[in-house]
Amino acid sequence: MPSTDPVANLQNLIRCPSVTPAEGGALTALAAMLSPLGFQVQRMMAREDGTPDVENLYARLGTEGPHLMFAGHTDVVPVGTESDWSHPPFAAEIADGMLFGRGAVDMKGGIACFVAAMARVIARNGAPKGSVSFLITGDEEGPSINGTIKLLKWAADKGERWDACLVGEPTNPESLGDMIKIGRRGSLSGAITVHGVQGHAAYPHLADNPVRGAIKLAEALMNPPFDAGTENFQPSNLEVTTIDTGNAATNVIPARVTAKFNIRFNDRWSEDSLKAEIRRRLEAAAADPLLRPGRQPIRFELVWADRPSQVFLTRNEALTGALSTAIEAITGKTPQLSTTGGTSDARFIKDYCPVVEFGLVGQTMHMVDERVAVADLETLTAIYERFIEGWFANAGA
Known part of the structure; x- marks a missing residue:
């Protein structure tokens, strides 16, 4: 099953030039990964006067609770001067153990790893006893008007309810396992x-x-x-x-x-x-x-200014505990529970369910030669696998 490989998943996503607000083929590529796993995939176009139209994706596997959401974005920032890159920004080339490309860590890499983790869990044990959904926007790097905030309302209006959410933003400052974000200023x-x-x-x-x-x-x-x-x-x-x-x-x-x-x-x-x-x-x-x-x-x-972001802190031991346990099991490290950094789309999700953030190392995000260690993709996938199994084991108890 091709989607079990996070490297191939990420290469497919990077090769879609989804510079915000363009979809660039990224949501189509993601849908092609999720549909064979049994996910029901829906696309939603959000509009508002004075802002670009933005296409978003919502996919769900299962119909019962408990319900775990994975959230993220496939839009990326502009590449800058392309000639400054040592590898073409949308070629997804691998050199010296690093995969280069715009969005490699922010945050197509996190999406690629979660898809691979889900594919492996399903191949090994079947679908989790509950539901898993992907809530993916194309507007996180833009105005954040026609993305997550509208996609959440659209899904909630259709009756969707979530028990917890993991956002796959790059949260680790130095190495995988350093930090889980449990809130934001x-x-x-x-x-x-x-x-x-x-x-x-x-x-x-x-x-x-x-x-x-x-x-x-x-x-x-x-x-x-x-x-x-x-x-x-x-x-x-x-x-x-x-x-x-x-x-x-x-x-x-x-x-x-x-x-x-x-x-x-x-x-x-x-x-x-x-x-x-x-x-x-x-x-x-x-x-x-x-x-x-x-x-x-x-x-x-x-x-x-319009749309201030509110401070929030997630206090949910089932969520933070399952993720911390998974990180410790795979990396041997005890992650710091942190509220540092800027805002993310977690500020919208916290109004619907408890939310934490954990993804790749963010040192090269938005930079020329954005890149991720191929080994980190495998490690993050293993963490996500352990987290999915651990969260459902506790949430369904």
Whole structure:
């Protein structure tokens, strides 16, 4: 059964140029792997005005519970300058024990290994006593509007319910078995526009430079720190990511300036409490005359970005225990249970069932010459096999 080989599975997927939001043949290739295993495969096209249409895939084996979901994405980031690659980014060539290609670790490799693991479990013992589903999007590397969030709702509206989910993102920093992601910090973005009075740089008394105010407000957002971290999470961290006047002239004081920021926040904060704290800081700084002696308080507007990501932590011993046990059995390592890193589609899945993330080593993701050790593909497949069997043994007990 060809799908028992994770290397062949991954080569088939990499050879599909599915640069987000293009399907590129990747979902078709995945469906061809899953259908012979008995999965009922459905394709779903998601649309929203102002965004690209995105094709997604949902496949299920079995009709009863317990129900384990594997989630991931077949879309990949652009390759950059193709001539910089030592091997063509969509050729899936193997050299010196490494398989090269865009998506090798992020995250077609995880999908290839889970398919191989399922194929081996079925070949050895038959289908698990319950259900397994694949929830695969083509929009994780894009706006994340027409992908997992809509596919989940589409499936739930059809009556799908899940007991647990494993996301196959590359979670390991150095080697397989290092880390399971059991949660993520939240993410909130906003933009501050500071208003001034345009004028000649040589006559500042006739103008009001909004850059001074923007600097003051930006400083207030970044200092002091929001917190020192919590038991399960890193400290919350705010970064000002751009300050822009739209002014190309060096002798003109601009009329306005916009500063954008993003904060990754831990479980000390909710969206509402964090927004309140940020506004409090801005209003206090706006009234401080240090950078604007003799001037009125800084005039600013604060606009929040849509779709903030909420902080979450998975506390489900059946799920984390089965995965940790499988990792220890195959690698001999005890994985760290971590909430580090950025956001992933797990932030949507946690509203439907407990979710954890575990996949390949992520050192080359999004890079030129993205690659994975062929040996790691076999090891991850073995981990997934042990996890599938262990989870169903405990969930069905």
